[in-house]
Amino acid sequence: MKNAMNRLRSWEGFLLCALIFIILMNASLSHQFLSFSNVINLFQLSIEKIIVALIMTFIIINAEIDLSVGSMMGLSACAFGVLVQQGVPGGLAILICLSIGVLGGALNGWFIAKVGLPSLVVTLATLIGFRGLARVLVEDRGINDFPDWFDALGQKGIIAGVPFALIAFVVLFVILYVVLQRSGFGRKTYVIGTNRDVADFAGVDTARHKMIIFIASGVISAFAGLLYAARVGAVRGDVALGFELDIITIVLLGGVSIFGGTGTLTGTLLAILIVLSLRNGMALLNVTGHIQTGVIGLLLIASVIAPRIDLSRVFGGGGQQRTQK
Amino acid sequence: MSKAVLRLDHVSRLFGMTVALADMSIALHPGEVHAIVGENGAGKSTMIKIMTGIHQPSGGTIFVDGEPRQISGPQAAREAGIAAIYQEPMVFPDLDVTENIFISDTSAGLWVRPAEQRKRAKALIERIGMTLDPDRIASGLTLAEQQAVEIARSLSQDVRVLIMDEPTASLSAHEASQLRKIATTLAGQGVAVVYISHRLEEIFEISDRVTVIRDGAHISTKPISDVTSDGMIAEMVGREVGNYFAKAAGTVTDKTVLEVRDLTLEGVFEDICFDLHAGEVLCMAGLVGARRTDVALSLFGVTPATSGTIRYQDKEVSFTTPRQAIDAGIAYVSEDRRKLGLAMPMPIKSNISLATLDEFLSPRGLLDRERETSVAHQYRERLNIRTDSVETPVGMLSGGNQQKVMLAKWLNMKPDLLIFDEPTRGIDIGAKAEVHDLIRDFVAQGGAALVISSDLPEVLAMGDRILVMREGRQMGILDTGDATQETVMSMATGQLEQAV
Numbered sequence: 001m002k003n004a005m006n007r008l009r010s011w012e013g014f015l016l017c018a019l020i021f022i023i024l025m026n027a028s029l030s031h032q033f034l035s036f037s038n039v040i041n042l043f044q045l046s047i048e049k050i051i052v053a054l055i056m057t058f059i060i061i062n063a064e065i066d067l068s069v070g071s072m073m074g075l076s077a078c079a080f081g082v083l084v085q086q087g088v089p090g091g092l093a094i095l096i097c098l099s100i101g102v103l104g105g106a107l108n109g110w111f112i113a114k115v116g117l118p119s120l121v122v123t124l125a126t127l128i129g130f131r132g133l134a135r136v137l138v139e140d141r142g143i144n145d146f147p148d149w150f151d152a153l154g155q156k157g158i159i160a161g162v163p164f165a166l167i168a169f170v171v172l173f174v175i176l177y178v179v180l181q182r183s184g185f186g187r188k189t190y191v192i193g194t195n196r197d198v199a200d201f202a203g204v205d206t207a208r209h210k211m212i213i214f215i216a217s218g219v220i221s222a223f224a225g226l227l228y229a230a231r232v233g234a235v236r237g238d239v240a241l242g243f244e245l246d247i248i249t250i251v252l253l254g255g256v257s258i259f260g261g262t263g264t265l266t267g268t269l270l271a272i273l274i275v276l277s278l279r280n281g282m283a284l285l286n287v288t289g290h291i292q293t294g295v296i297g298l299l300l301i302a303s304v305i306a307p308r309i310d311l312s313r314v315f316g317g318g319g320q321q322r323t324q325k
Numbered sequence: 326m327s328k329a330v331l332r333l334d335h336v337s338r339l340f341g342m343t344v345a346l347a348d349m350s351i352a353l354h355p356g357e358v359h360a361i362v363g364e365n366g367a368g369k370s371t372m373i374k375i376m377t378g379i380h381q382p383s384g385g386t387i388f389v390d391g392e393p394r395q396i397s398g399p400q401a402a403r404e405a406g407i408a409a410i411y412q413e414p415m416v417f418p419d420l421d422v423t424e425n426i427f428i429s430d431t432s433a434g435l436w437v438r439p440a441e442q443r444k445r446a447k448a449l450i451e452r453i454g455m456t457l458d459p460d461r462i463a464s465g466l467t468l469a470e471q472q473a474v475e476i477a478r479s480l481s482q483d484v485r486v487l488i489m490d491e492p493t494a495s496l497s498a499h500e501a502s503q504l505r506k507i508a509t510t511l512a513g514q515g516v517a518v519v520y521i522s523h524r525l526e527e528i529f530e531i532s533d534r535v536t537v538i539r540d541g542a543h544i545s546t547k548p549i550s551d552v553t554s555d556g557m558i559a560e561m562v563g564r565e566v567g568n569y570f571a572k573a574a575g576t577v578t579d580k581t582v583l584e585v586r587d588l589t590l591e592g593v594f595e596d597i598c599f600d601l602h603a604g605e606v607l608c609m610a611g612l613v614g615a616r617r618t619d620v621a622l623s624l625f626g627v628t629p630a631t632s633g634t635i636r637y638q639d640k641e642v643s644f645t646t647p648r649q650a651i652d653a654g655i656a657y658v659s660e661d662r663r664k665l666g667l668a669m670p671m672p673i674k675s676n677i678s679l680a681t682l683d684e685f686l687s688p689r690g691l692l693d694r695e696r697e698t699s700v701a702h703q704y705r706e707r708l709n710i711r712t713d714s715v716e717t718p719v720g721m722l723s724g725g726n727q728q729k730v731m732l733a734k735w736l737n738m739k740p741d742l743l744i745f746d747e748p749t750r751g752i753d754i755g756a757k758a759e760v761h762d763l764i765r766d767f768v769a770q771g772g773a774a775l776v777i778s779s780d781l782p783e784v785l786a787m788g789d790r791i792l793v794m795r796e797g798r799q800m801g802i803l804d805t806g807d808a809t810q811e812t813v814m815s816m817a818t819g820q821l822e823q824a825v
Contacts (some may be wrong), residue, residue: 034776055784162687182691191679201627201657202734204679205649261670 006092011306012253015270022274026281032290033284040162042280044231047165048073048224049243054169054176055220056245057268058213060251061180063193063260064112066214069221070243071130072104078134081143081235087230092145097222103129103219106211116229127244135237144234154230156302165227172220177265189213193260217226250275253303328391330355330517331376331407331486336385336542338371345371347541353486354516358508360520360532360549364561364612364781364814367519368541373488376519377409405503408484412494418464422446426478449477454510457502476507487511488519488671493527494614523555523612525818537561554820555811562781562810576604577789581639582742582773585624588633589646591617594797597633601742601773606764608788609777611817615778615794618660621744624775625657626650638741649679655733660747660777662724664735666731669720673712674701676719677733685736693778704733709759725756732763743767746777761787763775781810795819 026033052069059066076097077265083093153164180186192199192206199206229235256263256272282292329352343548348369374380378396386393391403396402417423423446446459469569480555493501497640509531514517518704535552537544544560583601594616601607623630626644635642644650659665667676677699685692701715708729709734719730749757768774778784791808793800793816799818801823815821
């Protein structure tokens with residue numbers, strides 16, 4: 001008897017095959033593709049998004065959504081720019097920006113977990129609110145007078161030519177992987193996403209759990225915003241505008257159900273690698289960005305359809321029972 | 326006797342292996358109020374669903390005006406003139422009375438003529454003897470008024486059989502009498518009214534004939550003048566108590582685990598008082614709407630009571646979350662497996678460990694999945710959970726096995742007090758006996774069990790004492806030795822109340 005996890009693994013298996021296929025294709029099209037500098041470059045171009053995709057996986061498995069991540073990235077980056085410009089030391093500015101992330105996440109979490117409003121609405125409001133704050137902070141200026149060490153952190157390799165952001169991604173992936181797939185917190189994430197009432201009745205403090213996840217989302221987004229500022233070396237009011245959609249796309253493509261309860265970080269990682277290498281490969285083929293986006297859209301539709309077909313079989317028995325009541 | 330407008334002839338309905346309706350025959354005549362009574366689970370709802378086309382019969386024939394007819398769906402039922410209203414009226418809260426009445430009216434074609442509809446709405450409301458402004462918005466209406474709107478809606482579609490399923494269960498006394506008046510008015514106009522209620526006094530007040538059903542079968546149909554409430558109750562519960570409910574051994578001790586005094590949740594239940602001892606099974610009996618589950622939820626910290634005291638293990642407690650109750654050693658096994666009990670797509674073992682996750686953490690704080698598996702295996706053996714693997718999603722198990730998984734989850738926290746809400750509803754006889762044995766083992770080892778059950782033979786066999794509730798009030802506590810199905814039923818229907 002196969003269970004839902006096995007079926008999900010089969011989606012992950014499909015992603016893995018697709019990934020290998022894409023890598024082989026790319027490598028045959030261009031011997032540059034597998035070169036060290038291209039691989040680093042491939043990650044660097046989207047590094048902020050894929051870092052946030054890791055925590056977005058938690059949010060969606062928890063049957064919630066966080067649309068405000070892009071705006072939080074922008075707010076954090078702009079706040080950093082303004083603080084540094086005002087003469088605040090860089091280290092302190094970073095701390096302040098991460099605190100903004102905690103506060104913003106707590107604001108989302110409070111409305112969603114304690115007040116009980118839908119996360120779609122709450123984070124849509126903060127998407128607008130955080131972005132508004134970012135624009136108020138920098139108005140229509142661009143700020144680019146960052147400390148040298150900060151720019152270097154974003155643009156140069158720190159260990160064997162690997163940049164800080166990529167190392168941060170790997171470290172964060174390992175930590176979050178252990179938390180989600182191995183810890184009690186991770187188990188609760190799945191149960192709450194499957195059925196919050198069942199979790200409540202089993203004594204799980206579901207409000208606190210959601211609060212923690214949204215705070216983590218806020219602080220990781222703020223961190224990603226700083227990475228963006230460091231990599232680009234400048235901030236404007238529109239930093240990371242619209243990133244939330246790319247991030248959610250990656251997570252769903254990885255097999256995480258938008259209804260919550262299923263999905264893994266492995267799936268998200270595979271989806272990240274596929275999207276990155278697909279875009280990179282198509283760029284090598286001179287395929288325009290619009291067509292690249294179209295292809296990724298098609299993949300997303302496939303990812304939404306595939307588990308649904310499986311789920312209807314898994315719950316065939318349950319469905320019959322429901323009509324009995 | 327006039328010709329029956331709707332007649333069921335030996336109709337049955339199976340759901341898989343479960344017999345919901347065994348052999349149901351009933352004839353409904355124009356102009357009568359025909360009451361239908363039976364215990365919870367006797368098959369009333371299934372019968373209504375067959376009459377209104379929601380379910381198809383597995384056997385037997387339905388006659389409309391003497392002609393055999395298949396009622397293939399709600400639309401077909403409407404065409405045959407059959408409509409049902411329920412305890413919870415189905416109105417559109419943001420539309421006004423007129424719009425609600427003519428919501429599915431297509432006779433006017435594309436163009437709605439509001440003025441004409443308004444006039445017709447007024448006439449329909451007058452026809453059922455109500456006064457109601459057709460322009461009022463439905464959300465501002467009382468429950469009884471909303472039901473009146475529903476009835477008017479069915480009249481606008483020329484209803485000939487109106488089924489009222491416990492229409493007064495959540496109404497105040499005044500509203501209920503309004504609704505009963507509507508029922509008799511409609512019967513006076515030639516509609517066949519089917520009236521389902523747990524309030525026997527209502528049935529004596531308005532009905533012309535009474536049909537008793539039990540275990541999915543027709544037991545009797547008599548004119549109301551030939552019926553006494555005792556006779557009716559005897560027929561409702563009349564089945565022989567089978568041998569498979571072995572009497573619990575006397576394991577009751579003097580140690581009081583739970584002491585509940587004047588527990589009240591405003592507007593829901595009031596003045597609940599009882600003691601529960603180690604080794605005792607206290608059963609809570611009552612009909613739908615008796616509010617037994619609400620009492621359990623207050624004890625478990627889900628909806629804290631508004632007044633009264635709970636003493637647990639000699640300490641006064643007031644839990645505000647399930648976690649607090651669980652930490653104190655109280656488990657609540659919900660009646661609603663799907664919504665509140667189990668994470669259906671998740672494996673058996675993850676469901677078993679859920680309430681006690683902290684016990685499954687390794688020193689490093691990670692989940693010890695091997696221990697999880699081995700504990701799940703232990704419970705699979707002990708509770709005889711029939712499955713190939715503890716990795717199987719619980720949604721794929723049968724109801725009885727799901728019930729055992731839920732029980733395993735709670736037994737694993739080694740509770741002192743186990744609240745068990747409808748432990749055997751919807752599970753087969755074999756699993757039922759196993760669940761009974763498990764509860765008996767639990768109290769034999771010094772646990773205290775509070776069992777909510779609507780299954781009277783089960784209540785009489787399992788309980789050391791029986792607390793009977795009716796509409797949020799405690800009607801009395803019986804020693805099982807003195808109790809019969811008839812006394813419990815009389816209390817549950819409000820015919821009998823113990824002096825306090």
